[in-house]
Amino acid sequence: EPEVTQTPSHQVTQMGQEVILRCVPISNHLYFYWYRQILGQKVEFLVSFYNNEISEKSEIFDDQFSVERPDGSNFTLKIRSTKLEDSAMYFCASSDDLGEGYTFGSGTRLTVV
Amino acid sequence: GESVGLHLPTLSVQEGDNSIINCAYSNSASDYFIWYKQESGKGPQFIIDIRSNMDKRQGQRVTVLLNKTVKHLSLQIAATQPGDSAVYFCAEKGSGNTGKLIFGQGTTLQVKP
Numbered sequence: 329e330p331e332v333t334q335t336p337s338h339q340v341t342q343m344g345q346e347v348i349l350r351c352v353p354i355s356n357h358l359y360f361y362w363y364r365q366i367l368g369q370k371v372e373f374l375v376s377f378y379n380n381e382i383s384e385k386s387e388i389f390d391d392q393f394s395v396e397r398p399d400g401s402n403f404t405l406k407i408r409s410t411k412l413e414d415s416a417m418y419f420c421a422s423s424d425d426l427g428e429g430y431t432f433g434s435g436t437r438l439t440v441v
Numbered sequence: 442g443e444s445v446g447l448h449l450p451t452l453s454v455q456e457g458d459n460s461i462i463n464c465a466y467s468n469s470a471s472d473y474f475i476w477y478k479q480e481s482g483k484g485p486q487f488i489i490d491i492r493s494n495m496d497k498r499q500g501q502r503v504t505v506l507l508n509k510t511v512k513h514l515s516l517q518i519a520a521t522q523p524g525d526s527a528v529y530f531c532a533e534k535g536s537g538n539t540g541k542l543i544f545g546q547g548t549t550l551q552v553k554p
Contacts, residue, residue, distance in 0.1 A: 332484075359540045371485060371530065371544040384539035419484050423540050430475060430542065432484035 330354040332433035334420050340439045341410055349405045349436045351420030357429065360403045361421040362395065364388070365435075371419065377403065410440045453551040460518040464531035464545045469512060471533035475542070476505060476516045479528045488516070488529075518550075526552045 333352045341347050353360050362374040375385040377395055394406045403422075407414055417437050423430040454460045466474065472493040477485035491498045491505045491514075498505050504517040514531050528549050532542040 361540065361542075363542075370546050371532075371542075373541050373543065376539045376541055378539070384537075384541050428473070428490070430487065430540075432477075432486070434484045435482075437482075 330431070332420055332422055332431050334418075334433035334436050336436060337434065338437045338439070340441060343412060343440055344409050347407050347410055347438065349407075349418050349420075349438070351403045351405075351433055352401050353403055353420065353422030354429070354431055355401070356424070357422035357431075358425050359383075359423045360395075360397070361423075362405045363419045363421060363432075364416040365419065366416045374405075374418075407438075410438075412440050414438060415440045450546075451549045451551060453553060454521050456521060456523060456552055456554050458521055460516075460521045460525070460550060462516045462518075462529050462548045462550065464514040464516075464548075466512050466514055466531065466533045466545070467543065468533060468535055469509070471535050471543075473534040474505070474507060474514055475532045475534075476503075476514075477530045477532060477544075478525075479530060479547070481527075485530060485532075521550075521552050523552050523554060526550055 335350045360377040363371050365371045373386050375389045375395055376383045392408045396404050417435040419435045420433045475490045476488040478488050479485050489500045489503050489505050491507050496507055502519045506515045518525055528547045530547045531545045534542050
């Protein structure tokens with residue numbers, strides 16, 4: 329069964345440092361997403377990406393965040409200057425053209441110290 | 442017997458019983474709904490979905506019911522097994538084309554042997 333893969337599984341970074349979280353979506357999917365989940369809370373939408381541009385972003389996705397699809401397979405989330413409150417699980421997801429077949433990766437646990 | 446959960450944080454059931462997990466969604470314009478299962482340290486795993494033009498959809502041991510009048514969604518799990526223990530989230534997708542999912546708070550299902 330096709331999978332969304334994310335690397336690394338864990339990332340510890342110092343406050344103020346830049347981090348890049350990486351994802352390989354399912355190959356024939358056209359929509360790509362990032363979500364986050366603070367420990368014990370619900371999953372929150374960050375951003376959706378289609379046709380090489382952001383199609384929607386949430387209030388959480390401020391100027392410190394950016395996404396990129398640098399090649400035909402990878403999809404990245406960059407946090408320029410991490411804050412303590414950025415500590416969370418970050419999930420990448422992808423879906424087909426109808427927004428169905430929605431599949432999540434296993435997540436990257438980001439800890440900002 | 443059955444165990445019916447209101448939208449409570451935790452639902453505890455006996456192995457072999459049926460479970461019902463409930464969810465109230467927010468947007469009457471949402472046209473697609475998904476139930477996810479999340480085990481500790483993992484990403485959301487697709488269980489079953491339903492479109493707004495349907496009231497009921499059945500899968501293997503799971504049934505989703507949609508009541509658009511009161512914006513209510515439920516997940517029924519037949520013959521609950523220990524492996525069903527997890528957090529269950531409902532998610533709704535709006536009628537727009539961005540694919541954004543809005544997640545509910547989640548219900549922890551505990552299955553007692």
